[in-house]
Amino acid sequence: MRELLEQVRACRICEAFLPLGPRPVLRASPTARMIIISQAPSTRVHATGIPWNDASGQRLRGWLGLEPEVFYDERRIAIMPMGMCYPGRLPQGGDAPPRPECAPTWHPPVLAAMPDIRLTLLIGSYALARYMGRGAMTDFVRRQPKAPAIWALPHPSWRNTGWMARNPWFEAEILPPLRAALHGLLSADAL
DSSP: OHHHHHHHHTOOTTGGGOTTOOOOOOBOOTTOOEEEEESOOOHHHHHHOOTTOSHHHHHHHHHHTOOHHHHTOTTTEEEEESSSSOOOBOTTSSBOOOOTTHHHHHHHHHHHTOTTOOEEEEESHHHHHHHHOSSOHHHHHHTOOSSOSEEEEOOOSGGGHHHHHHOTHIIIIIHHHHHHHHHHHHOGGGO
16 A cells, blocks of 8 residues: 555656646555545645645544544544645636546445545545436435445535535535444544
């Protein structure tokens, strides 16, 4: 795993398209039981090299009911975005989509190196499209099975505040069973 992570972090496949240059940000371990697959690092995450080290990360940890020391324990939780590097901004505002080269190149070998993954969080439309196919994010999030191995979540960005207001069932019906599944899976005794 160490050699694979070094290869990912040295990746320069899409360097010419990255306004801040390449800085792949991910966390992985062969002992991880859960993986978070999301969009791409923000500028703050790019600067610090720490995934979800921004306001979206604070909201995500709140949704999951996880303290930072658990959330960032890569022995338990792997974090892998669709695009490992900050992709830049769109002319109309907001971050650009993740680079398309990244996930097909790096997701298969990283996932193969983590045989103990029991729960996957797919966060946002890019992760959902890759791993669940085309469809509306709200439909994927709403149709959570009772004890799924894969959970679909909206991106915890401030841009989804309106979605949250229109879909109060998310916090009431989706987050409590997700938290229960996470705490059982990630408890220290389960390691």
